[in-house]
Amino acid sequence: MATANGPERALGWVDKLSILLAAIGGLATVALVCVTVVAVFYRYVLNDPIFGMDDISTMLLTVCVAGSICYGSRIGANVHVDVLGMVGGRRITRYTDIVVRVLGAGIVGLTTYALYEQSLCGALCGFFTPNLAIPHQPFYWLLIAGMGAYTLVLILELIVGIIHIRDARDPNEHT
Amino acid sequence: MSNIEIGLIGFAVLAVLLLIRMPVGTAMLLVGTGGLFVISPRGALPTLAGEVFSISSIYSLTILPLFVLMGNLAGVSGMSRDLYDAAQSWFGHYRGGLASSTVVGCAGFSALSGSSLASAVTMGRVALPEMQRFRYADSLATGSIAAGGTLGILIPPSAGFVVYAILTEESIGRLFMAGVLPGLMLTGLFILAITLLVRRNPELAPGSATRADLQVRLRSLRRATWIISIILITIGGIYLGVFSAVEAAGMGAFFAFLVAVFRRTLTWAACKEVVAYTLRSTATTFIILMGAFVFTPFVARTGIPAAIVDGLTGLGFGPYGVLLLILAVLILLGTFLEGFAILVLTLPLIQPLLEVYGFDLIWFGVLMVIVLEMGLISPPVGINVFVVKGIAPGVPMNTIFRGIWPFWFAMLIAILILVAVPEIALFLPDTMFGGG
Numbered sequence: 001m002a003t004a005n006g007p008e009r010a011l012g013w014v015d016k017l018s019i020l021l022a023a024i025g026g027l028a029t030v031a032l033v034c035v036t037v038v039a040v041f042y043r044y045v046l047n048d049p050i051f052g053m054d055d056i057s058t059m060l061l062t063v064c065v066a067g068s069i070c071y072g073s074r075i076g077a078n079v080h081v082d083v084l085g086m087v088g089g090r091r092i093t094r095y096t097d098i099v100v101r102v103l104g105a106g107i108v109g110l111t112t113y114a115l116y117e118q119s120l121c122g123a124l125c126g127f128f129t130p131n132l133a134i135p136h137q138p139f140y141w142l143l144i145a146g147m148g149a150y151t152l153v154l155i156l157e158l159i160v161g162i163i164h165i166r167d168a169r170d171p172n173e174h175t
Numbered sequence: 176m177s178n179i180e181i182g183l184i185g186f187a188v189l190a191v192l193l194l195i196r197m198p199v200g201t202a203m204l205l206v207g208t209g210g211l212f213v214i215s216p217r218g219a220l221p222t223l224a225g226e227v228f229s230i231s232s233i234y235s236l237t238i239l240p241l242f243v244l245m246g247n248l249a250g251v252s253g254m255s256r257d258l259y260d261a262a263q264s265w266f267g268h269y270r271g272g273l274a275s276s277t278v279v280g281c282a283g284f285s286a287l288s289g290s291s292l293a294s295a296v297t298m299g300r301v302a303l304p305e306m307q308r309f310r311y312a313d314s315l316a317t318g319s320i321a322a323g324g325t326l327g328i329l330i331p332p333s334a335g336f337v338v339y340a341i342l343t344e345e346s347i348g349r350l351f352m353a354g355v356l357p358g359l360m361l362t363g364l365f366i367l368a369i370t371l372l373v374r375r376n377p378e379l380a381p382g383s384a385t386r387a388d389l390q391v392r393l394r395s396l397r398r399a400t401w402i403i404s405i406i407l408i409t410i411g412g413i414y415l416g417v418f419s420a421v422e423a424a425g426m427g428a429f430f431a432f433l434v435a436v437f438r439r440t441l442t443w444a445a446c447k448e449v450v451a452y453t454l455r456s457t458a459t460t461f462i463i464l465m466g467a468f469v470f471t472p473f474v475a476r477t478g479i480p481a482a483i484v485d486g487l488t489g490l491g492f493g494p495y496g497v498l499l500l501i502l503a504v505l506i507l508l509g510t511f512l513e514g515f516a517i518l519v520l521t522l523p524l525i526q527p528l529l530e531v532y533g534f535d536l537i538w539f540g541v542l543m544v545i546v547l548e549m550g551l552i553s554p555p556v557g558i559n560v561f562v563v564k565g566i567a568p569g570v571p572m573n574t575i576f577r578g579i580w581p582f583w584f585a586m587l588i589a590i591l592i593l594v595a596v597p598e599i600a601l602f603l604p605d606t607m608f609g610g611g
Contacts, residue, residue, distance in 0.1 A: 022450075022451070022454050025454050025457070026450035026451075026453070026454060029240050029241075029244060029450065029453055029454070029457075030450075032237055032240065032241060032425070033241065033244065033425050033428045033429055033432070035425075036237075036241065036421065036422055036424070036425025036426070036428075036429075037425055037426065037429045039422070039425075040418065040422050040425065040426055044417070054234050057234060057237045057421070058232045058233070058234045058237065059232065060237070061231065061232060061233075061234075061236060061237045061240070062228075062231045062232045064240050064454075064457055065231040065457060065458075065461045066231070067454065068454040068455070068457040068458040068461065069458055069461070069462065071451075071454055071455075071458065072454060072455050072457070072458020072459060072462070073458070075451070075455055076455075077455045077456070077458040077459040077462070078198035078199075078200065078201070078458075078459070078462060079198060079199045079200070079459060079463060079513045079515060079516060080193070080196045080197065080198045080199060080513075081193045081194070081196065081199070081511065081512055081513060081516065082196060083194065083511055083555065084194055084195060084196055085196060086555060093196065096195040096196060097196070099195060100192075100195055100196055100197045103192070103197065103201075103205055104197065104198070104201045104205075106205075107201055107204050107205040107208060108201060108204075110208065110220075110223070111204060111208075111223055111224070111227055111465075113220075114220040114221070114223040114224035114227075115224045115227060115228065117220065117224065118221065118224035118225065118228065136228070136232075139228075139231075139232070140228060143227070143228060143231060147227075
């Protein structure tokens with residue numbers, strides 16, 4: 001069996017990055033609960049709704065999504081149709097997986113770039129929330145980090161997959 | 176090349192990408208962006224970035240992580256076990272009663288969890304050992320778990336309804352309410368299927384639990400009060416107009432958290448597990464939604480939806496003929512495509528057709544979600560079946576698939592009843608506070 005120490009070690013580092021992003025996303029989810037409870041309490045119990053809570057919730061959702069993307073890709077959150085795996089098995093998927101990862105890295109990388117381009121426009125393009133005018137830019141950056149890390153995962157999984165192409169199982173295949 | 180031809184090529188490429196196991200979300204992103212680039216090169220990248228950011232910052236979608244969190248906290252807190260115990264103490268002594276209890280438990284847990292997988296896993300872990308202890312046939316035991324789990328996306332909160340609502344711009348609250356009565360009806364049909372099966376072949380459920388006395392039943396019901404209260408607060412709150420759907424999700428998650436803390440089940444390990452599962456579900460849904468939000472404008476610009484409308488209306492099938500055709504195609508797709516994939520791939524094509532015929536989109540949403548449920552247990556890619564296989568590794572796949580057919584037909588009957596009597600789905604949304 002061929003060794004793949006370099007790319008696999010790099011994948012390990014990206015895993016650490018994905019866990020860091022996931023931790024941020026997890027905190028955002030908890031904060032989302034707190035914000036919702038506080039908003040409900042002020043609205044229904046104190047009869048004094050807090051202005052702009054929706055904006056905070058919305059931006060927390062962006063953090064949650066940004067934190068989940070790369071982590072999700074490493075724990076098999078992506079839905080795919082596995083008819084080919086059942087019919088052709090590893091004999092075929094060892095090659096098709098390469099194509100899938102190349103295309104996947106391409107489109108996710110392009111999405112990262114597109115987000116970066118868009119983020120540069122910032123407030124000039126009216127990218128802030130409607131009530132509290134929270135600027136979108138930092139949240140764009142978080143999404144860029146999440147998408148960028150996902151691109152890295154796909155590139156590294158591609159390299160590791162090629163190194164292990166003759167093995168009975170792809171080390172990064174999620175079933 | 177005409178836009179319709181570009182669209183058809185796009186669909187063909189998408190089919191190939193899905194066939195070679197490209198994740199649904201990234202495949203749609205790729206085809207959507209590529210297609211937009213061909214049709215309007217300068218608009219492709221801004222659309223890509225704009226749609227990806229916009230789907231990640233839609234207020235009504237905050238409901239997804241909140242409800243997933245609530246379901247996971249309910250699982251960790253042991254409330255799902257309480258629900259099964261209560262159902263078992265009331266129904267377990269009947270022949271096939273443990274399978275019926277599983278379905279009832281799944282229905283109850285579905286009211287806390289928007290995910291059919293979570294319902295099948297959580298209830299399966301509790302119910303399967305019990306059914307095996309009483310020597311239930313593997314087909315009935317696993318079939319009832321796989322089918323019962325599907326109730327997760329029909330009974331609110333439902334991730335399926337949220338995605339449908341976002342794509343069709345319908346009200347999440349109204350869709351949630353529309354799922355309640357059909358969900359209860361389907362639960363009843365599942366129990367009826369179990370009863371008929373066991374009556375025809377008693378060997379499927381040779382043993383049954385001893386009849387619990389009234390005190391034990393009431394005690395089990397009292398323990399389940401926590402989960403029942405949270406369900407009543409969240410779903411009742413939406414119906415009465417006390418909470419919006421998002422607020423109900425947040426409050427539900429908060430109450431589930433309090434119960435877990437009160438019961439001292441929220442260890443550090445459990446916390447990490449709950450957050451990890453929540454983020455996983457968040458990633459699953461949002462990556463597909465990102466793809467759908469880029470793919471949908473592409474499909475709209477190709478003109479294919481309009482061509483389909485023209486083509487089908489010209490065939491003279493009439494509204495219900497077209498509806499049955501759509502449902503038949505969706506059921507067929509369900510045999511090899513994942514539920515969310517069907518939803519996001521077909522809705523841009525179906526919605527204009529439904530609007531032309533004047534069908535109620537809330538009602539159709541319920542029909543569509545039941546069709547997705549059928550897909551969850553249809554061979555060869557029924558995801559719930561694989562989940563149950565994970566819980567029961569010793570049971571062959573063929574046995575599990577054999578066990579799901581009666582439930583699959585129960586779903587088909589539910590669809591036919593709902594087509595004949597749409598009021599079953601529309602009664603609650605039409606009578607909810609401010610929903611008429």
